[in-house]
Amino acid sequence: MNYHRPFGPDEYARRLVETKSRMDAAGFDLMICQDPANMAWLTGFDGWSFYVPQAVLVHAWEERPIWFGRAQDAKAALITTGLPASNIVGYSEPLIHHPVGHPFDELAELIVSRGWGAARIAVELDAHYYTARCHAHLTRGLSDAKLRDSGELVNWARLVKSDAELGLMREAGRICSATMDRALAKIAPGVPQYEVIAEVYHAQVMGVEGKFGDYTSLCPSLCPLIQVGEGTSTPHLTWTDEPLPDNTLIMMEIAGARHHYHAPLTRTIHLGKPPGKIVELTKVIVEGVDAALEKARPGVSCEEVEAVWQQVLNRNGIKKESRVGYSIGLNYPPDWGERTASLRPGDKTELQAGMCFHFQSGVWLEAYGAAVSEPFVVTQSGGERLCDVRRELIVID
């Protein structure tokens, strides 16, 4: 199989230097990554195997990372990482779903056998797949080591994207735009929700200009905003077979992914003639996003970007929302955020060129809401949009 690696060796070398420098500053000899995005970012490893324990190890004195995982996934590691076979370590199959033993018993043995049993070791205590049981087995097997939380060390190292990564982010943006356009072409009163979603999945994978898309880290969300009863919205519900009504407000959130780099986008759609107040709210949101993206330049802090958005809302008498964006890039299910910088009050992270964010500008009022989000790259001239889809309340009659 001719596997297409999206990056050359220089890119991985740069990432390793960056990671080791952060390890040194934080006082770590060894980094154990279980976050699939961190594993991929460090080595190129790509496969749907994160539902079993696996990890990438970076040791300060080792030239290359070590991949540790299920024996049957070792071949995928060889193909996707290009690491030498000596740096690919498979664990015994019977340890899968074993009531007493655990793959990380063998990981601990590996670490001890390399002479790192008393090392200062970073683990990712809050990575989705680093379960309490993984940690318990590792702790027990490494009783002489000093295990501490990495504090999302590698996630933070991923924050500023290289030019090669930005190329993929822009391709993801084009896939996302094309997908949203296809969804908008399908949405109409009477169409069952799942028919729209089927189009979305098809478009996400077909991609654009011969560049195919990957599965995205969240399922597409098409959410009719409820205007009956208590009248609040419900994010994160998935689709049903309800036909779209004649007169309703819909929020659609999707992403495009290219080699697992994600560009997410939200648009608000009104079926039938929209009430004036929703048109007005959407205009305010678009104005707020424009102002924030204009502000998003190197040297400005995350909270300053949020403040600009907030000012536009306040000037229009709208109450604020706490977090209006988060960093994006390479990711795997179930989340496409990087879990690092947020555009919210108190986040003093200074923007640098090449950081990417999803400006998730949802505003929920008492009986209705709207969101017109934008994924963007920080540049010297402000936030560069990754997607190009109509920035307005989209009316479908």
Added chain:
Amino acid sequence: MNYHRPFGPDEYARRLVETKSRMDAAGFDLMICQDPANMAWLTGFDGWSFYVPQAVLVHAWEERPIWFGRAQDAKAALITTGLPASNIVGYSEPLIHHPVGHPFDELAELIVSRGWGAARIAVELDAHYYTARCHAHLTRGLSDAKLRDSGELVNWARLVKSDAELGLMREAGRICSATMDRALAKIAPGVPQYEVIAEVYHAQVMGVEGKFGDYTSLCPSLCPLIQVGEGTSTPHLTWTDEPLPDNTLIMMEIAGARHHYHAPLTRTIHLGKPPGKIVELTKVIVEGVDAALEKARPGVSCEEVEAVWQQVLNRNGIKKESRVGYSIGLNYPPDWGERTASLRPGDKTELQAGMCFHFQSGVWLEAYGAAVSEPFVVTQSGGERLCDVRRELIVID
């Protein structure tokens, strides 16, 4: 929104009784479930919010479970569970991705405030999203409690399906069959892999007979089996834009899902005239599956089913593989197995009518392999197939 609950209140009442009985036997007062499938099975809760901490609590003396999660997901909990608002507890938004605080600080406070601070508490140490950090915060906040691993208590309670659940499993099987048929219609030499996958996603969501499908817990896998170099296969790689070659062996693994109940299926396809030895191997596999399914009746153990399969292989001079199946049912990403009974040597779980398994009959020889899997329900007359797709090496010229 008219949310379609797939089950009535009696079904949830039955599940709660079953869970409490197992809690009693295991010596637990309180069960904390974070596994999304366990949360859904106990309450009906459904949403793509498992990337943030959340849980369902079952206390021995409480009539109904308690949902605990992010405040913005509380509405989805109300809609999907039908629990009274007093049993829906949202946590503070600033605790999301907080460097010091954690949502489970508030979960611990909730448990203490209910008078359960010294209870015998079951936690799911190996559930995908129960991270080491979740556990650390819960342990710290519940210093008087006795926390122990549940041993997949609720997963085991899910093993035997009710008639209503079996109805959904059969619908999932029909969706899976239709999806595989559409993939087979698309597969041909020269077609880029991703075009096949786009069809698969579309078919998975469109469903059959007006019954739409859900996202599945694993992405579809289309894997050209490598016959060059060391000649081994690589499960879990995802698709590329490589066109399918003129003469090659392909393994395709997909699922259909209905209200998150999964029926997975694997088929092996040869493009061009297949070598005789692969045709022969596939025949042996199909014979082995037939024999095993014939054996899979109430009272027989998991390892006995595996042994029957193994005998067919051995009689044909083929070396065995350790695990040949696992229980299936309701699930969420990233895995569709229930993490309980396995069809493998040493598993003495006794089959009961209504258990469901994926008989994953892959055989990997030195330079090639094949798999013709079947999801099935245990019945008095043997394993009832959930899918109906040609059981043979599928040749596409």
